[in-house]
Amino acid sequence: MAEVLITVRLAAPATLEAAMRRLGLTEDDVDTGYGLVPVDPGRDLYVLRVTEEAGRRVGDSGTGVADGGAADGGPYSDPPIEPYGPPR
Amino acid sequence: MRVLIQLRPSPDLVAAVADPSVPSMASDVADGLPGVVLDHSYAPVAVPRPMPASPGGDPLSLNQPLVFSMSPQDASVVVRGEIADDEVASRVALLPVSRRDVVAVYADPAIETSLTCGGDPAVGDWHDVERLLRVPDLAAEGLDGSGVSLAVVDTGINAAYVKAARGQDVTVDHERSWSPEGVSGTPGDFAVDHGTMCAFDALIAAPKASLVDVPVLLSRRQGGSTLDGLLSDAIAAYAHLREVLDAQPAESRALVVTNSWGSFSPRWDFPPGHPGNYSDSAAHPFNLIVGSLAEAGADILFAAGNCGTQCRDSRCAFPDRPIVGANSHPSALSIGGVDTAGTRVGYSSQGPGRLTKRKPDVCAYTHFAGSGALGDDEPDSGTSAACPVAAGLVAAVRSLWPSTVLSPAQLRTLLRRTADDRSAVGYDHDYGYGVVDAAGIIAALRRRAAKAA
Incomplete structure (x- = not known):
């Protein structure tokens, strides 16, 4: 899994730079082309695509502790998706 | 699930059932089975009843010479019925306990050899689909897709x-494509490919819809395969689609999103139970954004997938329960496939x-x-085609009926309630609530309109 997803809550106006600052991430950690994507505007929830290592470092799950990292969720998987047809 | 129930009623009743001159009914022997x-x-x-042919034989073994007794004291009776798919385990366990005459409950699988599979020739054509969807009747009601944004999230559309x-x-x-x-x-x-097929199929019932082209499956990251x-x-x-939806005026809010894709394998996912898992976790960001x-106000439809037990796609790698992630989302419609004869295709x-x-x-x-779009003689196939048709x-x-008048949840319920049921107990895991029924939908909308007037 080369890259993973993490979520973060940010008050408006949310920017990628603000998210990186909050999470302590560098440009090497983050897919800046993907950017900061709103998941649920009503809940100020955003997602970033980061390296697996960064996901482990700042994610709040998979660490074995309740509040492992600065992110509000993740690391989450980013699996490939494919068309469902024609059946092979 | 269809089942066979073996009972051992009174000898008189067994004798009556065994006598071809005496008409008997299932309710005579098995009424009131919970x-x-x-x-x-x-x-x-x-x-x-099978019995050992030799004195002293094992009364429980079928691996010995046997004789078969139709004596009313020995024989049993079989009836056919149906148990709701989500109650099978508990009902099968409880039936012999709650009714002492119940001997056993067996599966009654369909013995069909002609289910349509991948590689089979087309069953009918898109004009048959038009007829089955009652497209002229829909148009006569003003239901032709006018003013509706229909997003095809796929490999891109070739409109020409x-x-x-x-x-x-x-x-x-x-302007709204992305x-x-x-x-x-x-x-x-x-390029003409899967997404073009989906667009064509979506326009069968909604010829005047405005297509929003969203070619996510053309993304090439991590050195992905040809189309993923x-x-x-x-x-x-x-x-992006959320922005499109929010920009629509409330009185005409209408965004339908068709998704004929999914994840075939758990290989790239965290395992179920891991907090970052996609296939089984409602907390994954994609499942959150689908719900959001x-x-x-968007109507979201996902193909159920092509991992049906009779002829599953060779890419299917989930060992069981292949409708995963958003394809099984509570706020989306998961669409299975039937051929134009109304029979489930074996890969659905x-x-x-x-x-x-x-x-x-x-x-x-x-x-x-x-x-x-997939080749000159290639049918529009897979639940990939069924999803945009729906x-x-x-x-x-x-x-x-904008989503501010008829919410997506209400519309999902409408489709389920009006579906042409294919079992005796409502929902089943092959057809769901049944096959979409445009006539039923039209009638239900008329009733709703009359009530509102």
């Missing part, structure tokens, strides 16, 4: 091809789903001669 819908068209059948194949103009909404980072090309002008993207691209696409977009994935057990929701038509029907409804 949780079982008896099939009254199936006359009870007397079944002989769709126009030529349909013989009608096609509208692509360039591509992932790194995907170049003009909306409506992508990443789930993160779909998240970004949905964030639906709540805001069966439930239960992973996020929601009652998946698929409904079935729609597939495996018909349609766009030809999405077109939803888009047709939205022409006059």
Whole structure:
């Protein structure tokens, strides 16, 4: 899994730079082309695509502790998706 | 699930059932079985008791010379019925306890050898689908997709091809279309492929819908295969669709999103139970954004997948329950496939789903001669075709029923309630609530309109 997803809550106006600052991430950690994507505007929830290592470092799950990292969720998987047809 | 129930009623009753001159009914021997819908068209059948041919033989073994006794004291009776799919385990366990005459409950699998599979020729053509979806009747009601944004989240649309194949103009909404980072090309002008098939099929019931081209499956990251993207691209696409939806006036809010794709393998996912898992976790960001977009007013449809037990796609790698992630989302419609004869195609994935057990929701038509986008003699196939066919029907409804008047949840319920049920107990994991029924939808909308007037 080369890259993973993490979520973060940010008050408006949310920017990628603000998210990186909050999470302590560098440009090497983050897919800046993907950017900061709103998941649920009503809940100020955003997602970033980061390296697996960064996901482990700042994610709040998979660490074995309740509040492992600065992110509000993740690391989450980013699996490939494919068309469902024609059946092979 | 259809079942055979073996009972041992009184000898008099067994004798009556065994006597061909005496008419007997299932209710005579098996009335009131809790949780079982008896099939009254199936006359009870007397079944002989196997017994050891030699004195002293093992009375429980079938691996020895046997004789068969039809004596009323020995024989039993079999009836046919149906148990709701989500109650099978408990009912089968409880029946012999609650009724002492119940000997056993057995599966009664369909013995069909002719289910349509991948590679089979088309069953009917898209004009048959038009007829089955009652497209002229829908149009007469003003339900033709006018004013509705229909987002095809796929490999991109070739509008010129769709126009030529349909013989009608096609509208692509360039302004609202969107591509992932790194995907170049003009909306409506992508290479003819899977997404073009989906667009063609969506327009069968909603010829005047405005197509929003969202080619997420063209994303090329991590050195992916010929046609695949990443789930993160779909998240970004949905964030864009949220902006599209929010910009629509409330009085005409109508965005239908068709998704004929999914994840075939757990290989790239965290395992179920891990907090970062996608297939089984409602907390994954994509599953969150699907729920969020639906709540805001979008109708979201996902193909159930092509991992049906009779002829599953060779890529299917989930060991069981192949309707995973958003394809089993509670706020989306999961669409299975039937051919134009109304029979489930053998590759259409069966439930239960992973996020929601009652998946698929409904079935729609597939495996018909349609766009030809996949090859000259290739049918429009897979639940990939069934999903946009159903999405077109939803888009047709939205022409006059914006989501501020009829919410996505209400519309999902409408499709389920009006579906042509294919079992005796309502929901089943092959067909869901049944096959989409445009006549039922039209009638229900008329009743709703009359009530509101």
